[in-house]
Amino acid sequence: MHLIRLTTATAAALLATTALSFAEGELNIYNWGNYTNPELIKKFEEKYDVKVTLTDYDSNTTALTKIEAGGSGFDIVVPTGNWVPIYVEKGLLLETRPDQMENFKNVAERWVDVPWDPGRHYTVPWQWGTTGVAVNKTSYSGDVNTSAIFLDPPEELVGKVNVVPEMNDIINMTIFYVGGEACTEDKEVLKKVRDTLVAAKPKWLSMDYGTTDKLKSGEYQAxxxxxxxxxxxxxxxxxxxxxxxxxxxxxWMDAVAVLKDAKNVENAKLFQNFIMEPENAALISSFARYANGIKGSEAFMPEDMKGAPELDTPEDLQAAGQFIPVCPKSARDIYTAIWTELQK
Amino acid sequence: MTRKPPEPGVLEARLEATRVKRNWLLSLPALVLLLVGASGPLLIVLVYSFMEPGDYSGVVWKPTFDAWVQIFFSRDIFDDTLGLADAHLTIFWRSVRLSLLTTLITIAFGLPTAYFIATRPGRARVFWLFLITIPFWTNLLVRTFAILEMIRSEGLINTWLQNLGLISEPLQIMYTDTAVLIGMAYVYLPLMVLPLYAAIERFDFRLVEAGYDLYANRWQVLRRVILPIVKPGIVAGSILVFVPSLGAYVTPRVLGGGKNMMIGNFIELQFGQGRNWPLGSSLSILLLLIVMVALLFYVRVSTRESER
Incomplete structure (x- = not known):
């Protein structure tokens, strides 16, 4: 998901910075690149007479490093959910209590008690998504709701599968596949993980990003x-x-949080409340095409997003989705070693 | 200043002193730029390679040799025995092998090209050289994607071959070492052609005639007359191609499909998802050392040439 947003300095940033120069207040937002709908910013600026400045980053590490260094001047940051506890632990976030805000009633129940911010004391939903598999039906018509698509590819897909080089996602999906738990350090499980991956690799075509275009053109079938x-x-x-x-x-879910050293706390809180309004949440989604976790926002979304199977998880498969925490360093070291062996 | 003033010249000595001082001042911007822009960051990389990795990124200020040991030896993740880090060695060997092959390919294509250009009349020569430099105007990434468009399954080459009926299934060139080689050879070919051209251009073709007069055949003329004279050009071109190939990142990533890493990609992994900056730093320094050895080799060869 990160590479998708990696495209830097967007029109959004430009629009946001040039719009209102003589506003009442200011708000400095630090978000992923190519991820914020300029219309949303404009609407917020007009409603509250606030000048918004948007700065973007390309990874959670970049954002954390910069904010931890202090004096960043940002009021709002949008880390991926599993990074929120790190921010909290380091004392970087302000407890703004979104759960007591006016629009909180719009947050879907599923997204209220999230593991990384129970009860929503710090963050507001921005967008959420899933990491799964995509298959071209013309090549394979069997069951696609399984990681076997890439970990034990069916005959028809051998040599036609791509795997995105997102280490944490791939290793954890493989851990789930062999029956382990996220971030496990269990050697037995990890041995199976390595063997499964190493055995599957010869059946892959590539390990590459840019999946949207290549799925479209048929460069790979899954x-x-x-x-x-x-x-x-x-x-x-x-x-x-x-x-x-x-x-x-x-x-995964990206979450809007207010920084402890924010200078425009009131505006930042207004923004948190603002994006929990269904109409505004729909603006977020219509730009980056992910779901947002706000009840009633579907009504305001573009026609082609309503009832899309990629955005509506089937009932029986919802439980299989898991938030993966940022794994401890000891686990990550093993994963990197497995990953290196896989790509050597 | 340290130089002894010639004969009575106290004045000359003073003049010399101001000249030296002025030269220093004039070169100061360049020195500062080198220090701040090149040596400084390199020094940081060097220092980082002797630190412990931080939890999420960066380093912890605890000196250790771990990052350097990790390059060559690794503790098996499962039975905890210390052994040669064969994954790392495989990656290094692939990089060196592909870079050497790239160099050979560019020589094979560059030599005839340079010869062709150097033997054209003056005006035409400028035109051909101009054509060679055109790719430099384009960003590396764009050139790599151009190659991708040529060789991918639905790309130009496969479509043509299929239309001509030569093949029925598209050739899988993308995502193989062959694709990486094609890409790197294409990208670095101008770097080989230009020094070769410089060497051949100076070549006195009367020597070839003299060779034939002395009953040498074509092969002997090439081997005994032409090659020794253009050799400095070949060596210079090889260095210019080998060095960037070794650190290549974009081409293997885009064309190789990322299944098999080269050093550049491996270093990126350490700074990115692996979050092991010290190891990334020590790998970078090691890469630099390999390049330096290659350059030293070049200096030795070229000085020997000029002494002869």
């Missing part, structure tokens, strides 16, 4: 992919289907 990307590919190639691996698949 890939590990994010739901939003698969959605965009399907709009142009109706043969593409999205699968939610029943063995377990990662969920």
């Amino acid at each position: 890939t590990v992919n994010w739901n939003g990307s698969t959605f965009r590919a399907r709009l142009e190639n109706p043969e593409v289907v999205y699968g939610y691996p029943k063995e377990g698949y990662p969920l």
Whole structure:
């Protein structure tokens, strides 16, 4: 998901910085690149007479490093959920109590008690998504709701599978596939993980990003992919289907938090409340094409997003989705070693 | 200043002193730039390679040799025995092998090209050289994607071959070492052609005639007359191609499909998802050392040439 947003300095940033120069207050937002709808910013600026400045980053590490250094001047940051506890632990976030805000009633129940911010004392939902598999139906018509698509590819897909080089997602999906738990350090499990991956690799075509275009063009017939990307590919190639691996698949949600050293705390809180309004949340989604976790926002979304199978997880597969915490260093070291062996 | 003033010249000595001082001042911007822009960051990388990795990124200020040991030896993740880090060695060997092959390919294509250009009349020569430099105007990434468009399954080459009926299934060139080689050879070819051209251009073709007069055949003329004279050009071109190939990152990533890493990609892994900056730093320094050895080799060869 990160590479998708990696495209830097967008029109959004430009629009946001040039719009209102003589506003009452200011708000400095630090968010992923190519991820913020300029219309949303404009609407907020007009409603509250606040000048918004948008700065973007390309990874959670970049954002954390910069904020930890202090004096960043940002009021709002949008880390991926599993990074929120790190921010909290380091004392970087302000406890703004979104759960007591006026629009909190719009947050879908599923997103209230999230593991990384129980009860929502710090953060407000921005967008969420899943990491699953995408398959071209013309090549394979069997069950796609399984990680076997890339870990034990069916005959028809051998040599035609891509795996995105997102280490944490892939290792954890493989851990789920062999029956382990996220971030495990259990050697038995990890041995199976390594063997499964090493055995599967010869059946892969590539380990590459840029999945949306290549799914569309048919460069490969299956890939590990994010739901939003698969959605965009399907709009142009109706043969593409999205699968939610029943063995377990990662969920992620980016969350809007206010920094402890924010200078414009009141405006930042206004913004948190503002984006929990269904109409405004829909603006977020219509730009980056992911779901947002706000009840009633579907009504305001573009027609093609309503009822999209990539955005509506089937009932029976919802439980398989898991938030993966940021794994401890000891676990990550083993994962990196497995990863190096895989890509050597 | 340290130089002894010639004969009575106290004045000359003073003049010399101011000249030296002025030269120093004039070169100061360049020195500062080198220090701040090149040596400084390199020093940071060097220092980082002797630290412990931080939890999420960065380093902890605890000196250790771990990052350097990790390059060559690794503790097996499962039975905890210390052994040669064969994954790392495989990656290094792949990089060196592909870089050497790239160099050979560019020589094979560059030599005839340079010869062709150097033997054209003056005006045409400028035109051909101009054509060679055109790719430099384009960003590396764009050039790599151009190659991708040529060789991918639905790309130009496969479509043509299929239309001509030569093949029925598209050739899988993308995502193989062959693709990486094609890409790197294409990208670095101008770096080989230009020094070769410089060497061949100076070549006195009367020597070839003299060779034939002395009953040498074509092969002997090439081997005994032409090659020794253009050799400095070949060596210079090889260095110019080998060095960037070794650190290549974009080409293997885009064309190789990322299944098999080269050093550049491996270093990126350490700074990115692996979050092991010290190991990334020590790998970078090691890469620099390899390049330095290659350059020293070049200096030795070229000085020997000029002494002859």
